[in-house]
Amino acid sequence: MDRLAFKVADEVQPSIHVMRLTFPPGATDESVLATVSKSSRQRIRAAQKAGITVCHDPTGERMEEFGALLVERADDLGIAMRPELGYLAAWRRLLSAGQARLLLAEHDGELLGGLLLYLQGGLHSTAYSADRAASRRRFPGTMHLVRWTVIREALAAGVPAVELGGVDLPGHRDPPGRDESNHDLFEHKRSFGAEWVVRTPARRIVLRPWADRLASTRRAVLSQARSLRPGR
Secondary structure, eight states: OTTTTOEEOOOSSSOSSEEEEEOOTTOOHHHHHHHSOHHHHHHHHHHHHTTOEEEEOTTOTTHHHHHHHHHHHHHHHTOOOOTTTTHHHHHHHHHHTTSEEEEEEEETTEEEEEEEEEEETTEEEEEEEEEOGGGTTTOTTHHHHHHHHHHHHHHHHTOSEEEOOOOOBTTBOSOOOTTSTTHHHHHHHHTTTOEEEOOOOOEEOOSOHHHHHHHHHHHHHHHHHHHTSTTO
């Protein structure tokens, strides 16, 4: 790729690599659950006992609420995430086309967490997920139940694997260490049996350098203008 002038590009997504759970032949809900760590199984059951439900939002009616959870989580990790910039409309189009699913975890009508799943390449792949930080102590098994629901649906669909999303961050592309902010997320996904899968970073080739420079300048100006808005 380097010889063809394709250069490594800035990532649109926060993560490059992914945590993937591959199903062995003949896998069932029971056999997969048996490989999940004891603590995660306990949290799944605790969430169910607490009355947390995981449902689909087929039309994206609560997409804005899900986007707000993403922003909250991204801010915690130091990631620039602004779903309102065209993402929400794009995600709704994917939902309507049957190429994505939005799963939401609720308790008595309160949104606790959610996950946007892409159905692509013969896999079920987590695109984005987030939970409400203020509710974690009260409902520590929320995302365990959400991911277990995703795993069960992937098994029912007969796909060979399900991707539980990435855990690496810009500037930190290796499996996170204990002192890194996303280490708990890494251990959370690994507790389901998911393994770290290395992906090649995005690359791009510039065919019209002047247009690329113009676009870069425009992005810089817009970013500066947003930073100068009152209240920021």
